[in-house]
Amino acid sequence: MTLALLLLAGFFLPLYPLSVLPNALLQGRLSADAARRSGRRPGPGSKIPVLLIFPIVGVGLATLATHMDAAETGLPTLFGVWGGITSVLYAFRLLSAKDGQIWISHLFSSALALIWIGIAYGVDPLLPAIGLSVSLLPLVFMLDQLTRRFGIARSGLYPGLCCRMPWFSHLFELAVLTAIAVPFSPSFFAIAALAFGGVAADEVVVLLPICLSWLLWTWAGVNLLTGIVWGIPRDDLTYRDLDPKGALGVGGGMVALGIFGILLVEVAL
Amino acid sequence: MIAYAAYLLPILGLISATLVVLSAERLGERISSISVGFSLAIFVLALVLFIEQISTGQGQLATLGNVGLFSLYFDSLSALMALAVSTISLIVHLYSRRYMRDDPAYTRFFVLLDTINAMIMLMVLSGDLLTLLLAWHSIGIILYFLLNHDTRREASNRYAFWTLITHRLGDLPLMAAAALLYYSYGTLSIPALFDAIAADPSRNSVFGLPISEVVGVLVLIAAFAKSAQFPFHTWLPYTMEGPTPVSALMHAGIVNSGGFLINRFAPVFVQTDSVLQIALLIGLVTTIMGSVMMLMQSDIKKALGYSTMGQMGYMVMECGLGAFSLAIFHLIAHGVFKATLFLDSGSLIARARKDPNMPEGEIYKFMVERRAPKPPLSWIVFAGITIAAPLIIVVAAHQVVDEGFLSHQGAMILLLFGWITGAQTLFFVYKIGGEQPFKLLGYVILSFALVIVTYVLAGHTIDTLLYPDPVFREALYRAASLPAPMFTLLMLILVTLIAAGWLLVFWSTAKQEPLTRRYRDLYLSIYALMSRELYIADLYGRLAGFILARSRQLNALMRWV
Structure with missing residues (x-):
């Protein structure tokens, strides 16, 4: 029963190959045919439930399983190692992802797989899971804005946006930084909570995947910025920046996320 | 308050x-x-x-x-x-x-x-450790955006990325160190943590190794990345793509973070046995690399960049010798003079473009006209002065200001470097000759003595300010020490090598047969190797390309889900 629950949780807190399901959902592959038939472009609304509900369900199932693991089979530790490997695998694959949907789905899988380390080594996983998943929301929103403007959110197709869409670019930079867990984002504090809380049990198994994945996220984040924000803009495209009021609103939301991150670490540590 | x-x-x-x-x-x-x-x-x-x-x-x-x-x-x-x-x-x-x-x-x-x-x-x-981590990580991120000031320029973007990824490589060990310390002592507060370490330094962590040794190594790696130490040095010389004020801020301020971090964690390093020796070794390699590469540059800003690398190596080496406060003095002094040099270099380049106007003195004849002057004295006498004068000055200055200083192993090595630096300056006087070589020699010896005395005085003052407890200072030097027989042997070898080296250089200069001509093939090989920075940047580039290609292959294999 414990094994079944943990495996089921692996769909919600991605564990490769179970992670294929949330990945396909986030990439819109499952709804692509329906969208094509109706002629409507799926908005960010379809991704938000996956980002917010999946981690909570996954944490719930995994917590239930660990409580049931009275015989202490060592299964959670095994799943912790599996989670670490999944995280590094997706972080590695993230490096070459150029499409926005794939980028978000791979980062989601890489980040949320780290929660297994917390589950295996006695860290309360709920707040870090929420911290990691809400940090992706601004980027989902910004990528949707790109899709609205250019038909596709893809790195390398329309470089140099900072010259043509400064408000958008500033927010896009912030959204990417928030997603890759730089300081003051909830994901930074979530990572800190996992590392500081889990290190007591096994230094190498806890710190190695966290550090490796984090490093690869940074690299991938810079790749994304390079292909979208920096460079020489194309002259054959029409650019439409965010209006300053809307941009301030989104920026305010990111500040609120930062405050949430600080609260998160205060509760977790 | x-x-x-x-x-x-x-x-x-x-x-x-x-x-x-x-x-x-x-x-x-x-x-x-x-x-x-x-x-x-x-x-x-x-x-x-x-x-x-x-x-x-x-x-x-x-x-x-x-x-x-x-x-x-x-x-x-x-x-x-x-x-x-x-x-x-x-x-x-x-x-x-x-x-x-x-x-x-x-x-x-x-x-x-x-x-x-x-x-x-x-x-x-x-x-507290978390605030330190926040600030430490943030610096690398903001620096990335500052270096990307010219958003259209591909080179700016590329080198900003190098900088960020190297800084991130240093951020991770610091986070690991913080996590290990938190786990071992149960607090994030820095002063409380250091009190706990002093009270119970023998706790173990990874693979049963003492926590202080593991944390010491991790903190050193973090410091090496921020201070551009070998093999994390590749980002620093290439960051000239940013505006000059950013270069100044980076070379005068941000690279010094490593020295600060090592000093902040002094209560950890004082409990270690074999960690500071790593700092000595890496600092030494970086100093030599930075200095040699600086000499090979024709671009003033690049030369300054490599000079920073050499100076940072020296600063880390000072920590590795137990002279922690000297490293702080060094980083402040270096920060001030390097900021001035960088900010001045911009206007200097602009002026030189308009009017080269080089004064026709002895240096002009030597550097531009390539006129080899007649040596002012017998080479053996001048070599004797070159070897003896700086040695007497550095030993006397330290003996007057802080008598016990010379009893530390670290102090002896530092004196060795002071000696080499002084001798280098005097050799240059011999090489350029000129009409009044003895006047020039007098000036150089006087300036050298002034610099050394000021350095020693300031270093001693900062030492008592930062580490007022003499027992703690003594313990830092002890932590950086090598076993006595090994140290004596090392010193004997080094002194013999240096003195013999100077004699050889003087002899070949007097014979008008430079060593670079005699050992031309070896010289060219070393030149090629150093001009490519030991091919380390190329290696990183290849490795990055390989990783990206494998990532693409894996994604294609897994159909991107």
Whole structure:
């Protein structure tokens, strides 16, 4: 029963190959045919439930399983190692992802797989899971804005946006930084909570995947910025920046996320 | 109370950045007045707090009530560093005001400059490990955006990426060190942690190794990445793509973070047996590489970049020898002179383009006309002066200021470097000859003596300021020591090699047969190797390409889900 629950949780807190399901959902592959038939472009609304509900369900199932693991089979530790490997695998694959949907789905899988380390080594996983998943929301929103403007959110197709869409670019930079867990984002504090809380049990198994994945996220984040924000803009495209009021609103939301991150670490540590 | 006043140092920087953003549309380029004004206020406040700290002498912790994060620890080290950072920041702000005029990203530049200064302040003042991590990570991120100032230029983007990824490589060991310390001692507060380590230093961590040794190595790696130490050095010389004020700030301020971090963790290093020797080795390699590469440059800014690398190597080496406070003195002195050199280099290049106007003195004849003068004295006599004079000056200066200093192994190695530096200068006098070689020789010896005496005096003052407890100072030197027989043997070999080397150089110069001609093939091989920086940057480039290709292959194989 414990094994079944943990495996089921692996769909919600991605564990490769179970992670294929949330990945396909986030990439819109499952709804692509329906969208094509109706002629409507799926908005960010379809991704938000996956980002917010999946981690909570996954944490719930995994917590239930660990409580049931009275015989202490060592299964959670095994799943912790599996989670670490999944995280590094997706972080590695993230490096070459150029499409926005794939980028978000791979980062989601890489980040949320780290929660297994917390589950295996006695860290309360709920707040870090929420911290990691809400940090992706601004980027989902910004990528949707790109899709609205250019038909596709893809790195390398329309470089140099900072010259043509400064408000958008500033927010896009912030959204990417928030997603890759730089300081003051909830994901930074979530990572800190996992590392500081889990290190007591096994230094190498806890710190190695966290550090490796984090490093690869940074690299991938810079790749994304390079292909979208920096460079020489194309002259054959029409650019439409965010209006300053809307941009301030989104920026305010990111500040609120930062405050949430600080609260998160205060509760977790 | 002063620890709470110290909160203003980073906060004022952040307020300045916010005001600049909000007033940019209304004030245009006049926003720089806001930034400079706040920078001046921060400098004045840092100065007042530094004076106050000297009079009280005790370190103080300030916290925000029950919030564990954002606590500040204000002691002599943070007070001195805050003053140094605010001074360099003020110089850079004043210079940027005019230098950056008409730049389309004028506002963004000042916002980022203010923010990075606030983060550096937060780093030097941080009273808990998490705040230190936040500030340490943030510096790398903001620096990435500062270096990407010219958003259209591919080279700016590429080197900004190199910088960020190297800094990130250093961020991770620091996080691991913080996590291990938290796990071992159950607190994030830096002063409480150091008290706990002093009370019980023998706790073990990874693979049963002592926690102090593991944390010491991790902190060193973090410091190496920020201070561009071998093999993390590749980012520093290439960051000239950013505006000159950013280069100045980076070379005078940010690269010094490594020295600060090692000093901050001195209570950990004092418990180690074989960690500081790593710092000595890496520092030595970096010093030699940086100095040799500096000599090979024809571009003044690149030469300054490699010089920073060499100086940072020297600073880390000082830590590796147990002379922690000397490293702080070094980083402050280096920060001030390097900021001035960088800021001056911009105008120098502009002036030289208009009018080369090189004064036709002895150096001109030697460097430009390549006229080899007749040596002023027998080479053996001059070699004797070259070897003896600097040695007498460095030993006498240390003996007068701090008699016990020479009993430390680290001090002996430092003297060795002082000796080599002095001898190098005197050799140059012999080489360029000139009409009044003895007058020149007298000037050089006098300047050298002045520099050494000032260095020793200032170093000794900072030593007693930062580490007032002589027992602790002694313990730091002990932690950096090698077994006595090994050290004696090492010293004998080094002294023999150096003295023989000088004799050989003098002899070949007197015979008008440079060693570079005699061993031409070897010289060219070394030149090629060093000009490619031992191919380390190429290796990183290849490795990055390989990783990206494998990532693409794997994604294709897994059909991108």
